[in-house]
Amino acid sequence: MTVPLSPDSFAPLDAQQTLHLFDALTWFPADRADVWQRVADHVGAHATHAPWPAPQDCRTVAARVLAGAAPDATALYRAKYEVMTALYPDDWFTFMNLGYCDDAPVPDQPSGYGDPVWRFAARNYELTADQVDLTGADVLDVGSGRGGGTAYIARTRRPRSILGVDHARTGTAFARRVHRVPGLAFGDADAERLPFPDRSFDAVLTVETVHCLADADRFLREAARVLRPGGHLLLADEWPAVDLPLSRVAAAGLRVVAHLDITEGVVRALDRLPDRADELMSRLPEGPEREVYRRFFHQRLCRDSGRNLRSGRFGYLRLHAVKEG
Structure with missing residues (x-):
């Protein structure tokens, strides 16, 4: 997207209808x-x-929002996230990834991730990042969205620098405005064509981005390229159950150190999220805004996103790989 979206961008539909439109496409x-x-x-x-x-x-409406981009997976997901920025404009709305709930739930921490509704989303981010010690590291977070997870890692894991990049420019602009942490920055970038020199980062972190790409293998090669020798790919994502990406990661030049199916913990978070969402809804004023957010949590996340995981068609993978040489 090169032009900010406005209500006129969706006419004669509205933003909610347009989001469902891109889901369907x-x-x-x-x-x-x-x-x-x-x-x-x-x-x-x-x-x-x-x-x-x-x-x-x-x-x-699809042609207008895509603005001439080829309707491949990358462009369609980018359009969805641009629409979501218009639909969910509030500063507290900082995470969009699925969460993780431990079998013995970890108590909420007093700060770092914002509203308690984001506890599970933040937990998924921190467990993905904690596959390696990021203290003093230069980290690239690919697909940083609205920046909640990137900022949380910046606050709690003490990297020297962490740069969140995303193809949805309105989300990047939101993240720059909302999150202010030493060593944290945000930028626009295409995950399949990362605009960085070889060997720029100690770690590449990515949460629920690879499944949004038209060419996941190209991203994996790009991640390997920008990593320093001994650098780490830290990944969490949903995948078709018959197509786990271990061989694809290896083909990109990365050695898989560890991988874990965390589907059960992700579904557990989706099962427990409605109570937290209802508590949040009780604090929002009655009206269309509250209904928009209620649909996001109850329908988009807990029902629609959970359907494929609960059915067994998709699994959710956490992975750590290393660049050797």
């Missing part, structure tokens, strides 16, 4: 003759607060 084959009818039906069925859209309206 991510899932439905683009070459099907009936794709726009299927997209319109998906939007109408999920965004029940608004009139059922026409297929041509969906096509028009």
